[in-house]
Amino acid sequence: MPHLVTIDNVDMRYGGAAGTLAVSGLTxxxxxxxxxxxxxxxxxxxxxxxxxxxxxxxxxxxxxxxxDKQVTKPVSIVGMAFQNPTMLPWRTTLDNILLPLxxxxxxxxxxxxxKKEYVEKAEHLLETVGLKxxxxxxxxQLSGGMQQRANLCRALIHExxxxxxxxxxxxxxxxxxxxxxxxxxxxHAAQGVTIILVTHDLREATFLADRIFVMSARxxxxxxxxAVPFARPRDLEVxxxxxxxxxxxxxxxxxxxxxxxx
Amino acid sequence: xxVVTENTATSATPAKPLAQRINWVKLxxxxxxxxxxxxxxxxxxxxxxPPTILPAxxxxxxxxxxxxxxxxKNSLQTLYTTTVGFAIAVVAGLAIGLFIGxxxxxxxxxxxxxxxxxxxxKVALVxxxxxxxxxxxxxxxxxxxxxxxxxxxxxxxTGLATIxxxxxxVLRALGAKxxxxxxxxxxxxxxxxxxxxxxxxxxxxxVGSVVSETVASNYGLGNMMSSAQSQFNVPLVxxxxxxxxxxxxxxxxxxxxxxxxxxxxxxxxxxxx
Numbered sequence: 407m408p409h410l411v412t413i414d415n416v417d418m419r420y421g422g423a424a425g426t427l428a429v430s431g432l433t434x435x436x437x438x439x440x441x442x443x444x445x446x447x448x449x450x451x452x453x454x455x456x457x458x459x460x461x462x463x464x465x466x467x468x469x470x471x472x473x474d475k476q477v478t479k480p481v482s483i484v485g486m487a488f489q490n491p492t493m494l495p496w497r498t499t500l501d502n503i504l505l506p507l508x509x510x511x512x513x514x515x516x517x518x519x520x521k522k523e524y525v526e527k528a529e530h531l532l533e534t535v536g537l538k539x540x541x542x543x544x545x546x547q548l549s550g551g552m553q554q555r556a557n558l559c560r561a562l563i564h565e566x567x568x569x570x571x572x573x574x575x576x577x578x579x580x581x582x583x584x585x586x587x588x589x590x591x592x593x594h595a596a597q598g599v600t601i602i603l604v605t606h607d608l609r610e611a612t613f614l615a616d617r618i619f620v621m622s623a624r625x626x627x628x629x630x631x632x633a634v635p636f637a638r639p640r641d642l643e644v645x646x647x648x649x650x651x652x653x654x655x656x657x658x659x660x661x662x663x664x665x666x667x668x
Numbered sequence: 669x670x671v672v673t674e675n676t677a678t679s680a681t682p683a684k685p686l687a688q689r690i691n692w693v694k695l696x697x698x699x700x701x702x703x704x705x706x707x708x709x710x711x712x713x714x715x716x717x718p719p720t721i722l723p724a725x726x727x728x729x730x731x732x733x734x735x736x737x738x739x740x741k742n743s744l745q746t747l748y749t750t751t752v753g754f755a756i757a758v759v760a761g762l763a764i765g766l767f768i769g770x771x772x773x774x775x776x777x778x779x780x781x782x783x784x785x786x787x788x789x790k791v792a793l794v795x796x797x798x799x800x801x802x803x804x805x806x807x808x809x810x811x812x813x814x815x816x817x818x819x820x821x822x823x824x825x826t827g828l829a830t831i832x833x834x835x836x837x838v839l840r841a842l843g844a845k846x847x848x849x850x851x852x853x854x855x856x857x858x859x860x861x862x863x864x865x866x867x868x869x870x871x872x873x874x875v876g877s878v879v880s881e882t883v884a885s886n887y888g889l890g891n892m893m894s895s896a897q898s899q900f901n902v903p904l905v906x907x908x909x910x911x912x913x914x915x916x917x918x919x920x921x922x923x924x925x926x927x928x929x930x931x932x933x934x935x936x937x938x939x940x941x
Contacts, residue, residue: 460841482843488834
């Protein structure tokens with residue numbers, strides 16, 4: 407399987423030579439179309455990983471390669487979604503979702519002429535995540551879960567090859583979270599997009615991912631890599647199987663010991 | 669007799685008593701204003717203060733009628749200097765606010781200067797303005813401008829400086845330039861702050877123009893009040909104050925209305941459903 411993301415022996419330090427070393431000797435590879443999850447104790451540099459892969463930070467040493475190119479500036483083939491949906495309150499949900507198209511170089515000059523086509527695409531995405539007919543609503547008229555669905559649409563509208571999710575479901579209640587896990591699962595299956603999910607929730611990681619990276623405490627590096635064996639498509643019921651719980655248990659143990667070392 | 673009352677109670681929908689049909693909240697500003705004038709009038713009657721110390725409102729209204737022509741002329745003059753100064757403040761404040769909010773370095777560098785400048789009492793600047801521009805409308809306009817542009821600058825700059833870092837990350841990862849982020853997020857985001865600051869700025873603009881007119885002008889309410897005061901025409905001084913209050917309320921209401929019209933999305937609690 408060709409790799410979409412390759413991170414090779416990367417160091418990233420904030421605030422000059424004497425600053426905090428956020429990640430050190432970080433190495434990981436994510437294949438094209440793969441669903442990777444990154445778990446670890448808090449402060450392990452998961453957000454730094456996000457910024458390295460998207461090109462918002464350039465590492466002091468080591469190499470980040472995304473889609474066969476070394477990352478030296480923001481990569482723009484990536485969609486991002488954070489825990490905070492950050493919808494712009496003065497735009498309708500539909501206009502919020504169309505926002506990336508006004509930015510990304512290859513779409514922004516086509517947007518005005520092909521508005522109808524793009525709106526159709528946005529509405530199709532809204533339907534996929536279960537928000538059909540909500541495009542004309544303002545974000546603050548939607549519930550938290552609905553905003554996060556719209557946030558996913560915005561991250562996907564420009565057909566990114568890579569989707570970076572930073573704890574996107576952290577602020578939601580348990581049932582909404584499970585619903586959105588299924589939404590993400592189906593999006594991944596239908597669109598063939600590569601996804602890197604940064605999360606604290608081990609069940610979420612195990613349910614969604616093909617491969618789980620366990621990171622150490624700061625300075626972060628990959629301690630262990632797990633391939634998740636459960637067959638796709640996965641049903642929520644898989645979470646009540648023994649093998650699933652054993653895996654979550656094992657991950658939990660690894661992170662607990664990583665915390666103690668720190 | 670009893671039969672009749674029973675009939676009206678059951679057949680016709682009972683008319684609510686008068687007190688319940690009145691919208692007290694809507695009426696409250698008027699009632700409180702009338703209440704203030706009544707209390708003032710009573711105070712003057714009880715204490716028997718002479719009109720040269722504190723004229724009764726009835727006496728003030730009488731002065732308004734008596735001197736209507738100069739009051740009207742000077743009110744328009746003050747309104748003119750205030751709105752021109754305010755308009756310059758809006759344009760300059762918006763421009764400087766956007767400039768300051770553009771980058772952290774500019775923000776850090778100019779902010780202390782702005783605060784220092786704002787701390788200078790604007791009345792102290794009037795003599796300088798008179799040296800530069802002579803007596804008349806120009807110092808009044810400039811004082812109104814100088815005093816009212818600061819809150820606009822600070823609010824616009826704050827709106828720009830408090831963009832959520834996640835929003836910025838999402839857009840920058842897509843290849844957005846600084847200008848893209850400002851146009852798509854920063855400026856729309858600072859608009860509620862901007863329109864909110866207009867309400868503060870317009871009232872300050874009146875302070876500026878009247879101060880300047882009092883010290884250095886032959887026109888305007890400030891000048892009218894200071895000359896009335898030198899003639900011990902205290903009812904006319906109060907008439908001037910009353911006119912200023914009316915103009916201030918009217919302009920404030922106008923700004924509040926513009927704010928509601930332009931940035932309704934920021935007042936979500938009143939708009940949603």
